[in-house]
Amino acid sequence: MSQPASTHPVLDPLLAPPFPQAALAVLRNPQLRKNVAHAIDVIQSKRAKLVAEKTDWQELRSSASAIRAHALENLDYYLEQFESRCTAAGGTVHWATDAAEARQIILDLLRQENATEVIKIKTMTSAEIQLNPFLEAAGISAYETDLAEIILQLGDEEPSHIVVPALHINRNQVREIFARRMGLENLSDDPKTLTNAARTWLRSKFLTIPTAISGANFLIAETGSVAIVESEGNGRMCLTLPRALITLAGIEKVIPRFQDLEVMLQILARSATGERMNPYTSLWTGVTPGDGPQRFHVVLLDNGRSSILARPRERQTLKCIRCAACMNACPVYRQTGGHAYGSVYPGPIGAILTPQLMQMHHAQSLPYASSLCGACYEVCPVKINIPEVLLDLRAQVTDQERHDLGRFFDPMYIGLRIANLLFARAWLFHTAQFFGRIGLRIFTRKDGWIHSLPGIGAKWTQTRDLRGLPDETFHGWWASRKKEAK
Amino acid sequence: MTAPLESREKILNRIRAATQTVAKAPGELADAYSALPRTYIRHGRLTPEARTNLMIERLREYDAEVVECSLDELPATITAQLAASGKHNFVAPPGSPSEWMVASAWQITGLEWNLDQWDSGHGLKTAEIEQSEGVVTAASCGIADSGTIVLHHSAIEGRRVLTLLPDWHLCILKASQVVETLPEYFSLCEHPPALVTWISGPSATADIEMTRIKGVHGPRFLHVILIRDNV
Numbered sequence A: 001m002s003q004p005a006s007t008h009p010v011l012d013p014l015l016a017p018p019f020p021q022a023a024l025a026v027l028r029n030p031q032l033r034k035n036v037a038h039a040i041d042v043i044q045s046k047r048a049k050l051v052a053e054k055t056d057w058q059e060l061r062s063s064a065s066a067i068r069a070h071a072l073e074n075l076d077y078y079l080e081q082f083e084s085r086c087t088a089a090g091g092t093v094h095w096a097t098d099a100a101e102a103r104q105i106i107l108d109l110l111r112q113e114n115a116t117e118v119i120k121i122k123t124m125t126s127a128e129i130q131l132n133p134f135l136e137a138a139g140i141s142a143y144e145t146d147l148a149e150i151i152l153q154l155g156d157e158e159p160s161h162i163v164v165p166a167l168h169i170n171r172n173q174v175r176e177i178f179a180r181r182m183g184l185e186n187l188s189d190d191p192k193t194l195t196n197a198a199r200t201w202l203r204s205k206f207l208t209i210p211t212a213i214s215g216a217n218f219l220i221a222e223t224g225s226v227a228i229v230e231s232e233g234n235g236r237m238c239l240t241l242p243r244a245l246i247t248l249a250g251i252e253k254v255i256p257r258f259q260d261l262e263v264m265l266q267i268l269a270r271s272a273t274g275e276r277m278n279p280y281t282s283l284w285t286g287v288t289p290g291d292g293p294q295r296f297h298v299v300l301l302d303n304g305r306s307s308i309l310a311r312p313r314e315r316q317t318l319k320c321i322r323c324a325a326c327m328n329a330c331p332v333y334r335q336t337g338g339h340a341y342g343s344v345y346p347g348p349i350g351a352i353l354t355p356q357l358m359q360m361h362h363a364q365s366l367p368y369a370s371s372l373c374g375a376c377y378e379v380c381p382v383k384i385n386i387p388e389v390l391l392d393l394r395a396q397v398t399d400q401e402r403h404d405l406g407r408f409f410d411p412m413y414i415g416l417r418i419a420n421l422l423f424a425r426a427w428l429f430h431t432a433q434f435f436g437r438i439g440l441r442i443f444t445r446k447d448g449w450i451h452s453l454p455g456i457g458a459k460w461t462q463t464r465d466l467r468g469l470p471d472e473t474f475h476g477w478w479a480s481r482k483k484e485a486k
Numbered sequence B: 001m002t003a004p005l006e007s008r009e010k011i012l013n014r015i016r017a018a019t020q021t022v023a024k025a026p027g028e029l030a031d032a033y034s035a036l037p038r039t040y041i042r043h044g045r046l047t048p049e050a051r052t053n054l055m056i057e058r059l060r061e062y063d064a065e066v067v068e069c070s071l072d073e074l075p076a077t078i079t080a081q082l083a084a085s086g087k088h089n090f091v092a093p094p095g096s097p098s099e100w101m102v103a104s105a106w107q108i109t110g111l112e113w114n115l116d117q118w119d120s121g122h123g124l125k126t127a128e129i130e131q132s133e134g135v136v137t138a139a140s141c142g143i144a145d146s147g148t149i150v151l152h153h154s155a156i157e158g159r160r161v162l163t164l165l166p167d168w169h170l171c172i173l174k175a176s177q178v179v180e181t182l183p184e185y186f187s188l189c190e191h192p193p194a195l196v197t198w199i200s201g202p203s204a205t206a207d208i209e210m211t212r213i214k215g216v217h218g219p220r221f222l223h224v225i226l227i228r229d230n231v
Helices: A019-027 A030-052 A057-073 A075-088 A099-112 A124-128 A131-137 A147-155 A171-182 A191-208 A234-240 A258-273 A305-309 A315-319 A325-329 A331-336 A347-357 A375-379 A386-402 A405-409 A411-423 A426-441 A455-461 A474-485 B004-019 B026-034 B048-061 B074-085 B099-107 B126-131 B182-188
Strands: A091-096 A117-120 A141-144 A211-214 A218-220 A225-230 A244-250 A280-285 A295-301 B065-069 B089-092 B112-115 B134-138 B141-143 B148-151 B168-174 B196-199 B221-227
Touching: A019 A030, A019 A331, A030 A258, A030 A325, A030 A331, A057 A075, A057 A258, A057 A315, A075 A091, A075 A225, A075 A295, A075 B004, A091 A099, A091 B004, A099 A131, A099 A244, A099 A295, A117 A191, A117 A234, A124 A131, A124 A244, A131 A141, A141 A147, A147 A171, A147 A191, A171 A191, A191 A234, A191 B126, A211 A234, A218 A258, A225 A234, A225 A258, A234 A280, A258 B182, A305 A315, A305 A347, A305 B004, A315 A347, A325 A347, A325 A375, A347 A375, A347 A386, A375 A386, A405 A411, A411 A426, B048 B065, B048 B221, B065 B074, B074 B099, B074 B134, B074 B168, B074 B221, B089 B126, B141 B182
Parallel strands: A091 A295, A117 A141, A117 A211, A211 A244, A244 A295, B065 B221, B089 B112, B089 B134, B134 B168, B168 B221
Antiparallel strands: A218 A225, A225 A280, A280 B196, B141 B148, B148 B196
16 A cells, blocks of 8 residues: 655754654654564564574674774875775766855765766765755756665655665655656556666666765775675666765775774674675775776765764764664664654664764754663674763753753743752742642542643643552651551 | 865865774874784685585576586587577687687577677677677685685686677686685785676566666676686
């Protein structure tokens, strides 16, 4: 059954509604929730099986975490090393402080290539800088080549996961999108048929469009190489057939040496898709005469990353290798899917990454989009202590609110100030307790529970019941016990 | 918009300011790197025979076809694989040993070989590779633990496009090239190669309802001949 979401999700943190509000749209869409839960269950069970067979999993995690932390602590050194080695091998390295600068650099490079079309390998970083709409406005058509990204692009949908971005769309919905946009009326909803339709649709684009844009999974400082991990072969097509290639990579993607891949490649596929190894991993170094693109550019993107680096506890956020294990394990993500996070980075990692990339000026509701259960930390292959960062970010949000004049109108603030007053004085506390008990008794049902409260109290009882107050307070009981003893 | 050089300095300065308390001095950096914990399993413990068997098992789990033969049987095995494929138009990298091709060309009528001599400037056109039905190459290494075939794109493995466009890839791997673990492969790479493709099964996707579908853009059929030269 095809059922489009009632509102188009907004993944720009500047414009997205707060998490609880955005989550409602999903929670009211049973089809969407079913699609998300199904996909998550499949990945989770595959991952669990393959991680269990790896007897040195914890040792691999420790190494991966240490390598990533070391690279970040010495990021200037490794980035400069990457730049010099990549340049020596025939590549050109560009630096972009923010999204606007990165977009402009890429557009200028495409103009140099006289490109009117460009093929793309899935890159969340390009979604982060909202590259496609920008290129479109500049008259350049960008074609996504990853199957999930094609589904999203043709269906005018938004990504809801960083590894399988279309996991919220089921086969019937894919069939409908492909039939409409590829003009294939009699298409069946068999995934194999749908996959074949995508293969045919893209083949001529691969063979004729001479410019490509990619992301990067790893930048290798020692050699100036770039590595891309994929499944379908669309990546290899984009890395091999065009004359010019532009790679967009966050500055945090660098690892010190080629050999470090022996750790990264063992943890990444297992964590991401529950495979021992993904079908294709490509590594290239600058330009190779006679093999692949002869013009190669890397755009290194900061866009808020260096400010994350400055905070010792939050720095670990940048260790992320984008495997998505945290969102697959997250009980909140499982219910809401990705769109509720109002960012291209959803789930627990998105909840800490997005507000920080926004330098805490936007997406402040995200650090609260968690039950702090710790499942994300447990599965993270590079040991990012997400709950720790979430708590720290919550503290930062609270600090911001302390200086916000609007707080005087916030019921929570007013409530807590009043509570502060009452708890500090015994006689006030007893008086409030006395009247409170009388007031609450009206709403307490026969079963001893309060099922609904009026006004602002409804915020609590909307989603949970409140136990009615017992007949006697502890203080009262204690006092009467003493009397009896006498 | 800032000038390019300015952005570079700006970003590097921000990074330096952010990491000044933890960054190592250039002289201590190598030591700090070597001190990183690496207690994961480096070396496998399987016998050569068990290692080869594991490689085969893992390849088959990815839906790759595997046949075994001895070194002497190789030309005949290649011929049998080509004949069974029902295809006639094959490409091969320039360094392919002639005995890999002679027997099949002789025995299968209508069989055509095209050498992609890109290393001497006589490479096939992309359209020619696209129109070929299959490709036969060697490999640099096999990793049994994950069933991975490694191409370093030498003259016997072909440039990258050669093993990408044809729908059918026959890869010839010696058992003596197979290691058990990924770290064993990396320790063999004394000098990091400039180009690598790690292949683990035919191209695949699970983007629609997490159903694994074989064959999207890369070769949909991966066949491996494993030469038992280690027993």
